[in-house]
Amino acid sequence: MRRITSGLLALLACIAAFSAACGDPVYDGEIAALGGESDGVPVGEFHRAGQPCVMCHSAGGPASGAAFSVAGSVFARQDDVVGVEGATVAMTDTAGSSYTATTNCVGNFFVRRSDWDPSFPVLVRVWKGDKSRTMQGQVGRERSCANCHKDPYSAYEKLSSVGHVYLYSPDDAVPPASGSCAVNPRVGGTK
Ligand code: HEC
Numbered sequence: 001m002r003r004i005t006s007g008l009l010a011l012l013a014c015i016a017a018f019s020a021a022c023g024d025p026v027y028d029g030e031i032a033a034l035g036g037e038s039d040g041v042p043v044g045e046f047h048r049a050g051q052p053c054v055m056c057h058s059a060g061g062p063a064s065g066a067a068f069s070v071a072g073s074v075f076a077r078q079d080d081v082v083g084v085e086g087a088t089v090a091m092t093d094t095a096g097s098s099y100t101a102t103t104n105c106v107g108n109f110f111v112r113r114s115d116w117d118p119s120f121p122v123l124v125r126v127w128k129g130d131k132s133r134t135m136q137g138q139v140g141r142e143r144s145c146a147n148c149h150k151d152p153y154s155a156y157e158k159l160s161s162v163g164h165v166y167l168y169s170p171d172d173a174v175p176p177a178s179g180s181c182a183v184n185p186r187v188g189g190t191k
């Protein structure tokens with residue numbers, strides 16, 4: 001009887017969390033395809049820069065503890081995937097509610113669902129100092145910037161693979177990356 005009850009509870013929990021907890025093979029495969037943790041990068045706010053954070057940080061995902069509503073990473077340039085620290089990611093949802101997040105020293109930012117749970121679509125602007133970039137389109141429902149902003153940039157898949165988010169143009173003087181970051185702020189770099 002006890003076993004039946006706990007099985008039922010697990011099923012209900014899985015239904016409540018929608019698909020992800022139910023052993024969806026496509027979802028599990030997408031997570032596996034991201035690979036393991038990088039050497040020298042502790043699991044936490046500095047890990048997996050450039051990856052679709054909310055794929056894991058959501059109800060039923062492997063990091064479901066404090067689900068994120070939106071998350072991503074901001075890098076220096078199209079050809080230099082080093083995190084920009086202290087960039088502001090300003091977001092406004094369809095109900096007019098706004099929220100700003102600040103990137104850490106690897107360029108990562110994340111919004112906990114408990115802090116702001118936007119009604120999509122959401123408008124996004126990224127800025128630091130006098131450099132600013134505005135996404136012209138709206139984010140319709142994807143919670144991870146990297147669902148679209150992934151490398152390599154593809155001219156053929158423009159709407160689904162626009163390359164990583166970056167702030168500076170080739171002519172801009174890029175401020176030096178944080179020297180006090182606990183991990184190497186360059187994706188793929190070692191420390
Ligand atoms: C492949 C799955 C996966 C991806 C992708 C991922 N994480 Fe995590 N993350 C985890 C796991 C697992 C933990 C440890 C368990 C936990 O704390 O919930 C964790 C822990 C964390 C923590 C500490 C726990 C907390 O809630 O404060 C932060 C912060 C974090 N990740 C941020 C990010 C950010 C930002 C990104 C994207 C740039 C990201 N993660 C991408 C799986 C992932």
Ligand code: HEC
Pocket residue numbers: 070071072089124125126133134135136137138139140142143144145146147148149158159162165166
């Ligand atoms: C649904 C796919 C999608 C998602 C999700 C998405 N973007 Fe975008 N983004 C695009 C596309 C396509 C463009 C280029 C056209 C435009 O500006 O709308 C773009 C452009 C941008 C630009 C302007 C780039 C430039 O060169 O001026 C910034 C900045 C940006 N996005 C940041 C973000 C951030 C931060 C997030 C996460 C909060 C995000 N985007 C989520 C598709 C997406």
